[in-house]
Amino acid sequence: MTLKMKSDQQRRILVVDDDRKLCGLIRDYLTPLGYEVAMKHTGAAGLEAALAGNFDAVLLDVMMPEMDGFEMLKELRKSSNVPVLMLTAMGEEADRIVGLEIGADDYLPKTFSTRELLARLRAVMRRSVLTVSEAATQETEYEVNGLQLNEGTHQVHLDGEQLTLTALEFAILASLMRSRGRVKSREQLLDDVSDRKFDVFDRSIDVHMSALRKKLGDNAAAPRFIRTIRGIGYQFIVSEGGSET
Template sequence: MNPRDLPQARPLLVVDDDRKLCGLIRDYLAPHGWQVDMRHTGTEGLEAARSGKFEAVLLDVMMPGMDGFEVLRELRKSSTVPVLMLTAMGEEADRIVGLELGADDYLPKTFSSRELLARLRAVTRRSVSPPAGDDAIAKDLVAGELVLNEGCHVATLAGEALELTALEFAILATLLKSKGRVKTRESLLEEVSDRRFDVFDRSIDVHVSQLRRKLGDDPKQPRFIHTIRGVGYKLMDEGAGS
């Protein structure tokens, strides 16, 4: 086979001070089409992540000096690259903080290799625009001044571009496609991250909270995203009520 016919490896940045773990991740992902670049300090990781060369970033929370939270906080000022956080087992607080800072998803440090691959595929699938051509010409999804086009991977509010992470974009698209109808937390999580809902999993609620902040939506008097208590969420046209 001509080397030029082989699929190009997908660039992934792993930021973790555990060099052995980084090596294990690299060795596992390489046969699955990932080219892993490693950084072992938060400062070096942030600089590399800002380069725009990577499809995703796998970011450890606990690092000496600049920790993963600070890296993510600074990164989100200029980049929406998908970020998968590595958290200590059972540390729900770490997961929530990471999601609130703009992480797309998280993995406990006890992750299996299959789970890592599945989560990577999920967060990157949502961030890749379709190829040019007729299939890329998607119909706008509209709710009042909110407009989203999946083909161009662009969302605007009153003509201003919204800086959304891949998962936020996917959640908003899913809600817009079901405008006026309730989407359960279970269905939202399964559709946007390809994993099952756990009753203790607050990730969807955190992502929706971040979406509301970016939409300028007051949860007590929402213009767009309405909470259906105990069930999930419903998106309405601005001013349409619940």
């Protein structure tokens, strides 16, 4: 079975931002394009809506009172892989990296143009659909050293416990496990998992790798699963003592 991406007219978007004017501008821009836009103005209300609603993507502000965007995203990622595009007024790279590390699919500064917003939004939704679609058609399962990945069910288990990965983290892990034992460069991984152009020095692949390793409980200095090959890329370790399918 092949999954198809919905048209814009079928898309449901949740905007979580305490800036009501900006939310209204985003709604007014996306609605004529066929999007259904819901708005929440606190992190707590946004989290409740994101978990309860069948949304195709979430536009999430970083700076909100009480529960900020980072905290909401952490809670959301415990049970949902919905694509999340962070909206941030912060310019420092460290702030953007934090969002990616805890599960954001992409980020967008609040100085964005409407065309950039639409392009980024479509990209994170398309990436998510393609990841699930490819998994559903392949029905391939890998098991190495207690780590089990099923591309058909889009599930990952570690020592019998199911892990919650973002669509991009799953795609990275699947790419490495398919090529287990072989080194994959950052450029090869980007080609495998992304549909947008990355600069050569784009750090996002390393950030997502770091987040993936944390979920695997993997120590980069003494890895169980993913080894860094300095100056080249990454390698999924094939353990002689582990089972492999």
